[in-house]
Amino acid sequence: MTYELRDWDIVSGVGITALGVAAARAVETSRADPLVRDPYAADFVRAAESPIPMPAQAEDVADDDLRWSLMSVFLGLRSRHLDEYLLDSCRASGESPGARQVVLLAAGLDSRAFRLPWPEGVTVYEVDQPRVLAFKDAVLARGGAEPGCARRVAAVDLRDDWAAALAGNGFDPAMPTSWLAEGLMPYLPGDAAEQLLTTVHELSAPGSTIAVEYMPGVDSVLADSSAASLSAGLGIDLASLLADSDYDPNAGLAELGWTVDEVTVAQLADRYGRTFDDEHVAELAGNGRYLTARKR
Structure with a gap:
């Protein structure tokens, strides 16, 4: 599995999927009624010089090209939902002052530290491969x-001691934290996924929250002809990157x-007023899941 590569940049290995996500956000941002507004996504795409052509705006996508149109909806829904999760978790509610630490695991080209209206006193920690974060910082x-x-970067592989890297950047495990594992779990073998969440648990004070994206039976989903065609059309071999894990x-x-x-x-599509006309795509949407959890 390509995930075993120890170091990648934004146009190789798992890194290129982060660039694809930025391209989808750029397309969605440029629409008249976008699900998400990311003013930096197009800059990442243009600066990357990717070997795979990727759009930087909706005008770059042909009317009959469903690949990026569908990707922009899927990832627009994801970004919108997780944006709201993060901001809600940091807002004061009742007796809770809200989290003042946010940790983005495998942050990739996430620009939330720059584009979201954070409450005063929040620190956002970004954890990812050194070369991916260096590219992002240079473009920004x-x-x-x-x-x-406040933004702090922990340039470390998640298979290494990323908890120590967080601590070295001022992370305080005694404070409630809002964690995000977006676009990460499907790439992790089962033991690595379990260890990741165990470490999050150990670093989390009561009242901490986490949001996790996952897709049960991802292998069978990618074996479906429509999903396989979509993946191939994007030029990214997802099957070689995703982990075989239940x-x-x-x-x-x-x-x-x-x-x-x-x-x-699919439920998010209903919530935000989007539809999937193709029945295979609708089935794929029903399989993708986002969980949010709170530590008691």
Whole structure:
């Protein structure tokens, strides 16, 4: 599995999937009624010089090209839902002051530290491969981007001691934290996924929250002709990158004592007023899941 590569940049290995996600956000951002507004996504795409052609705006996508149109909807829904999760988790509610630490695991080209209206006092930690984060920081610096919160970068492979890297950047495990594992779990073998959530549990004070994206039976989904065609059309061999794992983060977090809720992509489409006309794509949307959990 390509995930065994120890170091990748934004146009190789798992890194190129982060660039594809940025391209989909750029397409969605440029629409008249976007699900998400990411003013930096197009800059990442243009700066990357990817060997795989990727659009930087909706005008780059032909009317009959369903690949990026569908990707922009899928990832627009994901971004919108997880944006709301993060902001809600940081807002004061009742007796809770809200989280003041946010950790983005495998942050990739996530620009939330720059584009979201964070409450005062929030620190966002980004954890990912050194070369991926270096590329992102260079593009943002050239554009004069300024974060809307305190931002700290932990340039470390998640298979290494990323907890120590967080601590070295000022992370305090005694404070409630809002964690995000977006676009990460499907690439992890079962034992690595379990260890990741165990480490999150150990670093989380009561009241901490986490959001996790996962897709049960991802192998069978990619074996479906429509999903396989979509993957091939994007030029990214997802089957070679995704892990063959049946680990269930919902059950894993529940066993660790977290209270878990879950929503499907199809349910998010209903919530935000989007539709999937193709029945195979609709089935794929019903299989994708996002869970949110709180540590009791």
